[in-house]
Amino acid sequence: MAQRVQGTEDLFGGYMRAWQRMCDVGRELFGAYGFDAIETPALEQVDTFVHGIGESTDVVRKEMFRVFSGALLPEVLERGGEGHLKPRQRMAMRPEGTAGVVRAAVEHNFVPQGGAPVKLWYAEAMFRGERPQKGRLRQFHQVGLEWLGAEDPAADAECVIVLMEYFARLGFDPAKLRLTINSMGDATCRPAYRAAVRSFILDHADEMCDDCLERAELNPLRAFDCKNDRCRAVMEDAPKLGDALCDDCRSHYEQVKRYLDAAGIAYVEDPTLVRGLDYYTRTVFEVEVEGAGVGAIGGGGRYDGLMELEGGKPTPGLGWAVGFERIYLALQSLGVDLTGEGDSCVYVACMPEQRAAAFSATLALRQAGVRTEADYQGRSLKAQFKQANRLGARLCVVLGSDEVAQGVATVRDMASHEQVQVPLDELAAYVSARL
């Protein structure tokens, strides 16, 4: 039997309704904050991700699905890699949403020099070649937004505010959410800080795990994320980002916090919070659900250097993304239903001799916009009622010989058991009014 690819899922039934609901709630909320929808290709040139996300990140080094046309694949295999291909022939499935949106912004010059900021949101599938586990898939879905051209700390705060509002509208109890924030510095202060952390780790090399030693060279800040207790203990004494921030970054961070305070947003400062994508600068944040066991359900931050990395003019930017599958699991663990009820419907039941009349009545109801179901298996009236019940039909229209002879239909209210007779030519109007 054919089966789906490892780490992928089919979205259907309540699961699909939950995804659609996440998109619908987002569209309404983000619209109020001035965000327009965008959809970028699932396929981008590899360099778009390498430049944006960073060569040293796991996402780029280990998790991207590379893509070649069937014509190029033999060539790649024979020559032992894609290095000889032209840049435009090296493609990858997007592992995250920001790089593609920023590439589009550069390519279409969404933010001309001195122009107004552009605000975009998306809801798309992402792809990462990891081993699947709870809340982690190889094809998963993120809703995210990007705000390009705004340097104001108010934008950082508003980003966080709209994120928390989104969670609230999806049904999360704000008390169960833990928002952590930090500032990662910028091009002025981070390189020196990075070097300081690197030498700190190397000075304590004999106390740290191999992973952290590797991190020292690739991305020293990530050592703060190490789960190893010994490494954690050592890193307690490492230089702190907060002490190393330049005046501009410190001032920016302070203002962001003031805006958050003013908006009544609860947050925890975590000086070790380091987002795993290299493009982040200054403000970063992450949201977890207590006890859900699915990791972070959302995260993001500022990326003032990213537009340049993608070949654009210097343009500040920031954004975040949330993971649909994790939010779905987290809400489930909190007992919140995101799946919604199926649309209420009407069932048309009939006796075999009246099938033609039922056919016409069904069509008339549907043309009036009423979700209508009927029997297509020639089953007994009893079975048809059972089916109507299972589908959650509010009304059941019965067409038997008596009804058709009189030019009427019996309409039964499934909950109250009330039955009334309605002339066939008024059926659609009557049913529409009742729903």
Next chain:
RNA sequence: GUGGGCGUAGCUCAGUUGGCAGAGCGCUGGGUUGUGGCCCCGGAGGUCGAGGGUUCGAGUCCCUUCGCCCACCCCA
């Protein structure tokens, strides 16, 4: 990449020292000559993930393989 767990009916799972493949739910027919949910009675539905081996005999033991779940890493 590393380490655990699991593949038996549509779903959730039992299956004893190797001896006729089971239950609950769901589906379906009837109990009701034209009426659902509850109840009662009947029925259908299985290459036991796949391939090979041991055996008189394998869901069960051995080998191989595919797949899924969970954890580490990293991340949404």
